[in-house]
Structure formats: C-alpha cells, structure tokens
Amino acid sequence: MAQHNLSTVVSFEVARTLGRKRFWLITLFVPVAIAIVIALIVLSNSSAGSSAAAQSDTELSFTYSDASGYIDPAIAGAFGGTAVTDDATAIAAVRTGTTEAHFVFAADPTTTATAVYGADLGLFANSTYGQVATQLLVASSQAKIGDPTLAALAQGNVPVTSTTFVNGEVNPGFGGILPPLIFLVLFFLTFVLLSNQMLTVTLEEKENRVTEMILTTVNPTALIGGKIIALFTVGLVQMFCFALPLLIGYVFFRTALSLPEIDLAGLSVDPWRMVIGALLALGGFALFTGTLVAIGSVMPTAKDAGNLFAGLMILMFVPLYVVSLILSDPHGIVVQIFTYFPYSAPVTAMIRNAVGSLSGGEAAIVIAVLFLLSAVVLRLAVRLFRYGSIQYTSKVSLKTVLSASK
Incomplete structure (x- = not known):
C-alpha cells in the first residue's frame, strides 16, 4: 500500500507540475533567451567580420x-x-x-x-x-x-611548458580539477531550479486546506518521499531544457560565437574523486531538501518561511566567499569548521575534493554526517508535516511535536 501511495504521489506531482502553463513559461524563458542571445551574437560577429574584412582590404x-x-x-x-x-x-x-x-x-x-x-x-x-x-x-x-x-x-614570446608532481605522479592541473567540479555546478543548479518548489512542496496543500483529506489515504512518509522524487524528476526536465540550447550553440555555432574548443584529452578523470564528488552532492541535496521540506512543514505560509529559507541559502553560499582561503589553507581552523559544519560542508568539501586537499578520511566523515543528518531531518520533516498539516494560522511548535511523539 505504501509503495502504491508513493508511485501515486510521484506520478500526480510530476503530471501536475508539467501540466502547468506557468512551469513551461518559466522553464522555456531561459532557453529562448539563450537562443536569442546566440542569434544576436552570431549576427553581430558576422557583421563585424565583414567590416573587418572590408577594412583589411582597404x-x-x-x-x-x-x-x-x-x-x-x-x-x-x-x-x-x-x-x-x-x-x-x-x-x-x-x-x-x-x-x-x-x-x-x-x-x-x-x-x-x-x-x-x-x-x-x-x-x-x-x-x-x-x-x-x-x-x-x-x-x-x-x-x-x-x-x-x-x-x-x-618581445617575450617564449613558450614554456610546466610539469609538477604530487606524490610521485604528474599533477594534471586544471584538467584534473574540472571533472569533480561538475558536481558542484550540478548542486548549485539543482537548487537554483528547485529551491522554491522544495520550500512550497508541503505549503501548497496547507494553504489550500486539503492536507487532512490527503492524509486519510496517503501515508505522510510516502507523501513527502513522493514529492521529493517528483521534484528531482521535474528538475531533470528543466536542466535538459536549459542545457539543450547551450549544447546546440556550442556544436553548430562555436566559431561564430568565438568559443574555445574543448580538448577532452587534457582532462584527467580520477574515479575516486568523482565518486566522492557524487556522494557529497547527493548527501548535500538530501540534507538541504529535507531541511526545506521541514521548514515548509513548520510554517503556515510561504511568506513566513522566507526568512528561514534565506538563512539556509546564505549557509550554502558562504564557502564561495572564502574560496581563496579554502584553496590556500585547506587545513586551517576556519576551513575545517566549514568542512564539518553540515550546511557548509557540501560546497566546501566539493571544492577541496576537486583541488585534491580533501583526504579519504575527511571525505568519509563528511559523507557519513551528511547522509545520517539528512535521514534524521527527513524523518523530522515527516513528523512535522504529520502534526502540523492542519495548523494553518501559526507555525508548528517543535517542542509540542517532539513531546507528542514520545
């Protein structure tokens, strides 16, 4: 029955979101804008090229x-x-x-x-x-x-090649840093696309006063889990829509856009770093998603949840403001705090993993903390939703919920 409820929630949420005109207007606005920009750049470069050719002939x-x-x-x-x-x-x-x-x-x-x-x-x-x-x-x-x-x-036109070594192996430089950084980009992109929906995923039913009817047929755990899976599915659709015009522009208009050709041979993929980066991104995604769902379960309206949402986003972006410190002094006290504090850990650890300053032991600790805490937060979010689903005018008291569960 729970599995049936889960699949029902996922299919309903995905169909409902993809069936909204507003969703497609927002989703397609970015790729259409990108396509227009690409077209304008191509026309501008073509005109500039013709003008330059005319000047060179004169x-x-x-x-x-x-x-x-x-x-x-x-x-x-x-x-x-x-x-x-x-x-x-x-x-x-x-x-x-x-x-x-x-x-x-x-x-x-x-x-x-x-x-x-x-x-x-x-x-x-x-x-x-x-x-x-x-x-x-x-x-x-x-x-x-x-x-x-x-x-x-x-004139100083002297070509120089540089080779450095780390633990007896050739350091790939930026070619080894870029592949693990893909997970950091995906992590931020996911939250840019889905953070607002994560926050309102439980508030929508509360504001519409229909949660008590839904909970008569759907288990709260299945409801929350289904909504999260549906969010991830919708996010994949949005990322595909955003990436498609960029891919088309690079493949067919690279020369006109003056884009550099990507030399894949220069990339060095370290399987261990890629696995760590993927686990850090998944753990961070689970933790922030559970926290946003919990916030939505506590607050009666999206407006009330806005301040907590802003604070959570600040915690996510703070490591970017000290990225120079993360690169220059990865074992300093400040970077260590950012590495092990759960809400700054995903971004800090992914940056350190990309540049090779995150040891295997540190990675294991951070990943374990992220997944364990995300499980606790998700369980708390389900409990908060169960007890606060019909509390429409004020926020849910954590003390009341925890005491009621004993």
Missing part, C-alpha cells in the same frame, strides 16, 4: 615623421606611409581631409607616446590608427635586430 594611407630613427622607410612604405618633416602641415592636411592619418614618432618611443592624428572612423574603428603605428614601430625594430629569434625573445 590600405591605410598616412604620413609620418620619425625623430627616433627606428622607422624603416621601406617597411613604412609597405604599410602605406610617406615620410614628412613638417608635422604642422601634415596635421593640417588630416584636419582638412586631404590625408587619412599622420603619425609622430618621438625621439624615445618608450617614454614619449607616439602621437596619432586621423580622420574619424567611429568610436571603435579609430583604434586602427594606433594599431598601425605600433605595428610599424615593432616591425621596424625587429628588422633592425635582424635575427627573428632574437626579436621574438626581445
């Missing part, structure tokens, strides 16, 4: 004066430049539109800025003049050095 004609002696006349001629000695006349020619631009190279270009004068090309296109002047100075300097390798070294 050779810039300019005059210049060189007090430094570094400018090579041959290279300047290839750039479209003509040497002059009278700056005032050249600037006047630019002002009247006779000449496109005029560059004044100072005796020491490293301490005195190169003066650039040009016809207005638009707010962003005006930077073309400075770029051409800089390129001309760099090309002339490289030509004077003579050796291309020495010229590259002088």
Whole structure:
C-alpha cells in the first residue's frame, strides 16, 4: 500500500507540475533567451567580420615623421606611409581631409607616446590608427635586430611548458580539477531550479486546506518521499531544457560565437574523486531538501518561511566567499569548521575534493554526517508535516511535536 501511495504521489506531482502553463513559461524563458542571445551574437560577429574584412582590404594611407630613427622607410612604405618633416602641415592636411592619418614618432618611443592624428572612423574603428603605428614601430625594430629569434625573445614570446608532481605522479592541473567540479555546478543548479518548489512542496496543500483529506489515504512518509522524487524528476526536465540550447550553440555555432574548443584529452578523470564528488552532492541535496521540506512543514505560509529559507541559502553560499582561503589553507581552523559544519560542508568539501586537499578520511566523515543528518531531518520533516498539516494560522511548535511523539 505504501509503495502504491508513493508511485501515486510521484506520478500526480510530476503530471501536475508539467501540466502547468506557468512551469513551461518559466522553464522555456531561459532557453529562448539563450537562443536569442546566440542569434544576436552570431549576427553581430558576422557583421563585424565583414567590416573587418572590408577594412583589411582597404590600405591605410598616412604620413609620418620619425625623430627616433627606428622607422624603416621601406617597411613604412609597405604599410602605406610617406615620410614628412613638417608635422604642422601634415596635421593640417588630416584636419582638412586631404590625408587619412599622420603619425609622430618621438625621439624615445618608450617614454614619449607616439602621437596619432586621423580622420574619424567611429568610436571603435579609430583604434586602427594606433594599431598601425605600433605595428610599424615593432616591425621596424625587429628588422633592425635582424635575427627573428632574437626579436621574438626581445618581445617575450617564449613558450614554456610546466610539469609538477604530487606524490610521485604528474599533477594534471586544471584538467584534473574540472571533472569533480561538475558536481558542484550540478548542486548549485539543482537548487537554483528547485529551491522554491522544495520550500512550497508541503505549503501548497496547507494553504489550500486539503492536507487532512490527503492524509486519510496517503501515508505522510510516502507523501513527502513522493514529492521529493517528483521534484528531482521535474528538475531533470528543466536542466535538459536549459542545457539543450547551450549544447546546440556550442556544436553548430562555436566559431561564430568565438568559443574555445574543448580538448577532452587534457582532462584527467580520477574515479575516486568523482565518486566522492557524487556522494557529497547527493548527501548535500538530501540534507538541504529535507531541511526545506521541514521548514515548509513548520510554517503556515510561504511568506513566513522566507526568512528561514534565506538563512539556509546564505549557509550554502558562504564557502564561495572564502574560496581563496579554502584553496590556500585547506587545513586551517576556519576551513575545517566549514568542512564539518553540515550546511557548509557540501560546497566546501566539493571544492577541496576537486583541488585534491580533501583526504579519504575527511571525505568519509563528511559523507557519513551528511547522509545520517539528512535521514534524521527527513524523518523530522515527516513528523512535522504529520502534526502540523492542519495548523494553518501559526507555525508548528517543535517542542509540542517532539513531546507528542514520545
């Protein structure tokens, strides 16, 4: 009977939520907005590319004066430049539109800025003049050095590869950090999508005054469990709807969006870290879900539950404000408190697990605490819902509920 009630609650809650127009309006708003943004970026980049191609096909004609002696006349001629000695006349020619631009190279270009004068090309296109002047100075300097390798070294163009070791093994760097961080992203994404529904999952029936009728046919444990499973199912639907346009944009419009190509070969997947990350995310999800359901069972309305909900969310996000401390001093007293305090533990432990500073013993303790406490909180939530389901005007007294259960 309990199993039957559980499946009935899950199917009813999922069908009811997916059948609401408001749910689909909210869910589809984000992917539609993403699709519009992608389309605008593609059109903008296409227009900018056409404009850049048109500018590249048009050779810039300019005059210049060189007090430094570094400018090579041959290279300047290839750039479209003509040497002059009278700056005032050249600037006047630019002002009247006779000449496109005029560059004044100072005796020491490293301490005195190169003066650039040009016809207005638009707010962003005006930077073309400075770029051409800089390129001309760099090309002339490289030509004077003579050796291309020495010229590259002088510019600091030196490729460097770095290999570090941890316990005798090659440290994969960011390639080893990113895979476990997926669970942290999923953890936050789940609560962004579902936190409000978790809070109101029990309040809806209380506000509609129908809980006493529901509890005549459904066991409170099956009711709460079914609602939580239904929430998770609905959350998967929302995540799929949000991820689909991002996936389409990356696969088909990566070049137009100027997105980097992901090199999966650079990722290093540590099975142990992935298992720990998954267990931390599941334990944290269970704990926060049970707590939100308990809050909804205690309070008569969603408005009354808002303050407790805000405090719970603050506890979840606090570790992000000390992430630098988590990375630099993972065994410090502050980080240790965040690691073992249940409501800051999931995020703190997942960050430490990703960067490799969470030991196996610490991970076992945190995971055990999360799952044991979540079981206690879920049982408490069911009990609170059973005794507070018909208390519509005031919050449920924990003392009364606990004493009544003895």
